[in-house]
Amino acid sequence: MPDRFLFPIPQDLDWFALGPIIVVVATGLVALIVEMLRHKRNNAYVVGVSVVGLLVAGAMAASQAGEPAKEILAGTFLRDRFGCVVQVLMVAACLLSVLFSEGYLRQKRIAYGEAYPLMLWATAGGMVMATSRNLVTLFVGLELLSVSLYVLAGLSRTEAKSEESALKYFLLGAFASAFLLYGIALFYGATGSLHLGRVAEVWTSGFETGRSLLAVGMALILIGLSFKSAFVPFHQWTPDVYQGAPTNIAAFMAAGSKVAAVAMLYRVLDAAQPMVALWLPPLFWVAILTMVVGNLAALVQKDAKRLLAYSSISHAGYLLVALLARFKAPDVVSDAALLYYLASYSFMTIGAFAVISVAARAGRESTGLSALNGLWQRSPFAAVALLLFVWSLIGVPGASGFVGKLLIFRDALAADLVPLAIVLAVASVVSVAYYLALVRAAWVADESEADAAVAPLNAGSGLALGICAAGVLGLFVFVGPLLGWMAGPRSAEAERAPIVRQG
Amino acid sequence: MGGYTGLLILAILAAVIAVAMVSLSWLLGPKSPTRYKASPYECGVTPVGDARERFPIKFYLVAMLFILFDIEVVFLWSWMTVFREAETSFKIFSFFEVVIYMTTWIVGYLYAVKVNAMDWDESTLLSQDEDSEGRPALEGVA
Numbered sequence: 001m002p003d004r005f006l007f008p009i010p011q012d013l014d015w016f017a018l019g020p021i022i023v024v025v026a027t028g029l030v031a032l033i034v035e036m037l038r039h040k041r042n043n044a045y046v047v048g049v050s051v052v053g054l055l056v057a058g059a060m061a062a063s064q065a066g067e068p069a070k071e072i073l074a075g076t077f078l079r080d081r082f083g084c085v086v087q088v089l090m091v092a093a094c095l096l097s098v099l100f101s102e103g104y105l106r107q108k109r110i111a112y113g114e115a116y117p118l119m120l121w122a123t124a125g126g127m128v129m130a131t132s133r134n135l136v137t138l139f140v141g142l143e144l145l146s147v148s149l150y151v152l153a154g155l156s157r158t159e160a161k162s163e164e165s166a167l168k169y170f171l172l173g174a175f176a177s178a179f180l181l182y183g184i185a186l187f188y189g190a191t192g193s194l195h196l197g198r199v200a201e202v203w204t205s206g207f208e209t210g211r212s213l214l215a216v217g218m219a220l221i222l223i224g225l226s227f228k229s230a231f232v233p234f235h236q237w238t239p240d241v242y243q244g245a246p247t248n249i250a251a252f253m254a255a256g257s258k259v260a261a262v263a264m265l266y267r268v269l270d271a272a273q274p275m276v277a278l279w280l281p282p283l284f285w286v287a288i289l290t291m292v293v294g295n296l297a298a299l300v301q302k303d304a305k306r307l308l309a310y311s312s313i314s315h316a317g318y319l320l321v322a323l324l325a326r327f328k329a330p331d332v333v334s335d336a337a338l339l340y341y342l343a344s345y346s347f348m349t350i351g352a353f354a355v356i357s358v359a360a361r362a363g364r365e366s367t368g369l370s371a372l373n374g375l376w377q378r379s380p381f382a383a384v385a386l387l388l389f390v391w392s393l394i395g396v397p398g399a400s401g402f403v404g405k406l407l408i409f410r411d412a413l414a415a416d417l418v419p420l421a422i423v424l425a426v427a428s429v430v431s432v433a434y435y436l437a438l439v440r441a442a443w444v445a446d447e448s449e450a451d452a453a454v455a456p457l458n459a460g461s462g463l464a465l466g467i468c469a470a471g472v473l474g475l476f477v478f479v480g481p482l483l484g485w486m487a488g489p490r491s492a493e494a495e496r497a498p499i500v501r502q503g
Numbered sequence: 504m505g506g507y508t509g510l511l512i513l514a515i516l517a518a519v520i521a522v523a524m525v526s527l528s529w530l531l532g533p534k535s536p537t538r539y540k541a542s543p544y545e546c547g548v549t550p551v552g553d554a555r556e557r558f559p560i561k562f563y564l565v566a567m568l569f570i571l572f573d574i575e576v577v578f579l580w581s582w583m584t585v586f587r588e589a590e591t592s593f594k595i596f597s598f599f600e601v602v603i604y605m606t607t608w609i610v611g612y613l614y615a616v617k618v619n620a621m622d623w624d625e626s627t628l629l630s631q632d633e634d635s636e637g638r639p640a641l642e643g644v645a
Contacts, residue, residue, distance in 0.1 A: 009596045009597075033613075036613060036617045
């Protein structure tokens with residue numbers, strides 16, 4: 001009996017490559033233990049542990065970006081430059097959200113210490129989604145991210161809006177996961193493997209049943225991921241969920257969850273490169289729809305969080321353009337534009353949500369645009385920061401948003417996707433109108449009596465705002481080195497080199 | 504789709520038969536309803552009250568905890584089954600793997616105990632840290 005069993009002991013265990021994810025998960029556990037031991041609902045230690053763990057994980061991921069790509073644990077984990085950069089972005093998104101969480105949650109009287117472990121585990125899920133080409137591993141990562149976020153969205157459990165947000169997110173998320181799983185099942189039927197690397201082989205084999213199964217499977221996987229990335233017409237959940245969820249969680253969802261979903265989409269599309277003729281036309285229209293609907297719907301929003309939700313939808317459209325350009329012309333276009341835009345988008349969006357979180361007071365939060373009125377008097381720093389984020393979100397020269405859009409525009413032209421480039425440019429012009437409404441609310445409109453009493457900016461929010469602002473400016477100033485770091489050595493051979501497969 | 508035609512036919516046949524049986528008997532069958540016949544079926548007993556009743560949320564909590572720890576046991580069982588027969592290197596490696604895995608469970612268990620998820624005593628359920636609106640009492644909030 002003994003040797004009929006296969007006893008797999010991974011020979012290629014590279015703990016350091018797995019390090020960032022392990023550290024984030026373990027930090028979550030430690031944070032939960034600290035939460036249980038803490039004294040009188042004081043979350044300072046929980047936040048402290050989370051921040052330290054995230055910093056360590058981020059440093060570990062960043063230090064590995066330059067190393068050669070390799071796949072370990074029987075093809076379930078992939079360490080490459082893209083994965084490492086996305087891991088850093090995920091960690092940064094979580095870190096910034098954690099920084100301004102405590103003050104906000106206290107203001108709102110929902111300072112449950114469990115929020116931090118959950119945010120850490122969601123981050124770990126997102127990191128898994130970026131560092132694998134095995135569909136089941138990707139799915140587990142996605143669920144880890146999603147399930148944590150379902151709970152976090154309902155964190156403000158006495159508030160009907162928050163409950164609604166959690167329930168909607170859960171139902172639609174489960175629906176999307178079902179699509180994804182069905183797609184994965186068909187993928188397995190077609191390829192006999194769960195590894196994305198098998199796509200090319202099956203697609204070029206000329207075996208018709210396998211090809212059609214694979215096409216349907218891929219379509220379902222793409223639909224599932226479009227839900228998660230909030231592409232139109234799979235976006236309906238986004239505004240309701242972002243509006244109802246606590247603002248720090250909405251910030252994390254808008255940045256972290258989007259980064260992770262786009263990273264997973266990148267992995268899938270990367271593998272589906274041979275089928276590009278099949279998926280490019282539908283995704284082309286999805287990108288146009290996303291940019292148009294996202295921006296037009298944002299024009300009529302009266303709630304700051306809904307406005308930012310539609311803004312995040314339109315940015316998802318820009319990201320999709322970057323993805324399509326990347327995989328339509330893989331020899332000309334590198335990952336740099338996509339990753340740069342993700343980084344820039346994360347900073348701007350978390351920053352904008354952080355400014356809105358300042359409006360929370362005494363257990364009630366109003367997130368209408370009018371809640372921002374008079375912000376420039378109450379908190380000049382937050383108002384100036386908001387101006388900078390809006391500046392960048394619009395894409396005016398001088399901040400990272402401009403460079404990001406320029407890079408995507410250039411890539412779209414290089415990949416011969418001229419219509420997408422034109423829609424992107426027009427959509428950006430339209431977006432000026434609603435972004436200015438944010439600035440107008442904060443700077444021009446007068447403060448009403450009722451809103452006068454508001455807490456000053458706390459240290460955590462101030463720090464988060466400062467880092468986001470520094471990030472938006474820093475990304476703009478250090479474009480060159482950053483693009484070099486994100487895309488790696490720009491030689492076509494190095495980029496297309498086959499991944500070293502071990503084990 | 505050669506190999507799957509049979510499946511497809513089976514699925515269509517099953518759907519047709521199911522729909523036909525229910526709808527034909529509904530359309531053609533003689534009907535002589537009485538109040539008793541029209542009432543919802545409840546094991547042959549006259550129904551009492553509404554089915555949409557509120558019941559304690561503790562049932563959900565226990566169900567969730569059960570599912571989690573149930574899966575843990577399933578996983579442990581499969582590991583135990585192969586553990587005895589395995590070679591030493593696998594024993595050592597998998598032992599530490601399972602220790603790590605169990606640690607996460609133990610932390611989860613401690614958490615469940617800490618938040619009184621398994622406490623069925625009504626008198627202790629209303630946590631004293633919460634104010635009348637069910638919000639946690641916080642220090643340092645005006």
